[in-house]
Amino acid sequence: MAPSSSTASATATSLRYAIVGTGMMGVEHIHALQTLADTRIVALCDPHAPSIATARRALGPDGDAVEVYTDVDTMVANGGFDVVVLASPNHTHRALAEPLLRSGAHLLIEKPLCTTAQHCRELLALERETHRPGRVVWVGLEYRYMAPTMQLLAHARSGVLGNLRMLAIREHRFPFLVKVADWNRFSANTGGTLVEKCCHFFDLMRLVLQAEPTSVYASGAQDVNHLDETYGGRTPDILDNAFVVVDFDNGARASLDLCMFAEATKNEQEISLVGDLGKAEALVTQGLVRLGLRADGWFQTSEQPVTAADLPPAMQQHGAHHGSSWREHMAMQQAIRNNTTAEVTLHDGLMSVAMGEAAHRSIAAHRPIAMSEVLV
Ligand SMILES: NC(=O)c1ccc[n+]([C@@H]2O[C@H](COP(=O)([O-])OP(=O)(O)OC[C@H]3O[C@@H](n4cnc5c(N)ncnc54)[C@H](O)[C@@H]3O)[C@@H](O)[C@H]2O)c1
Missing domain, CATH: 3.30.360.10 (Dihydrodipicolinate Reductase; domain 2)
Incomplete structure (x- = not known):
């Protein structure tokens, strides 16, 4: 699929998610997203096979149908997602966010946005350059x-x-x-x-x-x-x-x-x-x-x-930062579906x-x- 299949459509009923970085926090996001209506996880991206295996297990039966990638560029080239959760290590955020911002998909970037203020400023400039009306870019400051x-x-x-x-x-x-x-x-x-x-x-x-x-x-x-x-x-x-x-x-x-x-x-x-x-x-x-x-x-x-x-109940069971990642996704989906802006910019x-x-x-x-x- 072409990158243009990654849409920032405000009217999409079912949101298709890609998770980049499927370690501890990526799996927490999977647990939170699984509880939300009209939400599907369609792609996982991580070069570390054990992390992919853990994420697949977290997905249960849906883990068999998911697309798996070891690099973001290939994932973006294939498209087929509406929202990306970037949960890779901090020092990778700057480089990985660039193709994701260019893909036009909605994006949640885990905290810290980058490891330096300079890199953060570069991402702000990239967001302006790649701006699409209705596209939501959110930072995972979930406390x-x-x-x-x-x-x-x-x-x-x-x-x-x-x-x-x-x-x-x-x-x-x-x-x-x-x-x-x-x-x-x-x-x-x-x-x-x-x-x-x-x-x-x-x-x-x-x-x-x-x-x-x-x-x-x-x-x-x-x-x-x-x-x-x-x-x-x-x-x-x-x-x-x-x-x-x-x-x-x-x-x-x-x-x-x-x-x-x-x-x-x-x-x-x-x-x-x-x-x-x-x-x-x-x-x-x-x-x-x-x-x-x-x-x-x-x-x-x-x-x-x-x-x-x-x-x-599923979120209570998983703890997950006292449910804050679940509330964060609820708020982000509201922004996407109602065509409003990110609460955490x-x-x-x-x-x-x-x-x-x-x-x-x-x-x-x-x-x-x-x-x-x-x-x-
Ligand atoms: N919001 C919060 O409260 C909270 C809590 C913990 C971690 N985090 C953040 O989440 C991010 C991930 O942390 P974690 O605890 O899950 O770490 P982790 O080490 O458990 O998982 C990171 C995963 O990213 C993968 N990865 C590395 N390079 C990659 C690449 N180029 N492309 C795709 N995947 C790649 C690793 O293989 C690993 O599986 C960090 O930015 C961290 O600061 C946020």
Whole structure:
């Protein structure tokens, strides 16, 4: 089939998906897509045969009918898909996104958009060059769609907290998992931990505060994890703990407290948002949101459990980032079918990478980095 069979049609009833990169995250996308109506996975692309085999198994009986490719160019030449999910390693996104953008298909690119702000800017330029009305290009910053975070956002938007001044995000979690060919052990492949992992949190900062970052100051290091590992004679160089402080153009400030040797904890993410009228907290693993209003007096808070009741049983079973990838696909399909624009844009992807890059530069230079130094 010619590439033109990859359409950005807003009226398509059944959406045909291709998954590029069928490792851990590619399979999570498969599980999410399988629960959606009028959705078919028609192609898998991955050079690593065991990843293809796992994805086929996840597809069940549909795994026999799917087209399998080992390279994106051949897949694009054959066409036959409407939407592509790009879930290959971070350092491959820049090169693989180019033929996918040129194919005209709708595209979800996993976070981080690229490993550098420069590469992100190049993809923004390519998207403009290949623009087709109705084509949706989306970045997989799915922490926006975790239920407790969504509730915190609702409090932020309602005005109940007043003028939002401080946002503190703590992620205390387990070390990086083992990945195919160990790509995530080196910053050259990931962009560095504050890009790879923390682009999610920098995206949340902009979204919650509805403001743009002006400068970033960070302190961090690789103190504990992966120091006893070697790959081809090289020891991993990935940061495992950091504090990051971000100033925003509306005067608000945000902090990130990241520790990746802190799995002995109750919540992987704890987010605290304070305005001049009150404070809201999201405890993500517990599924709890706390709200306190200053007018109600000291130490008065209400607690609201946030359940994943909206998730279909298959998604509850697979965990899958608390269902956020499923909600992300629902939102993306709505944009495709209703001919509207992406909720999470390439610009959002660029900004989240640029903030992480600024944080890494700040650690190296021992000084605050103005965002204008990164967004040249
Ligand atoms: N949204 C999230 O919360 C989240 C969580 C985990 C990972 N991710 C992102 O998803 C992406 C994949 O991560 P993962 O954890 O699945 O890694 P993984 O190592 O489990 O899988 C990556 C797969 O991509 C394949 N691949 C490598 N080069 C390729 C190429 N040129 N074409 C096609 N496939 C190729 C590998 O063979 C492997 O099967 C990364 O960008 C990662 O940052 C996002």
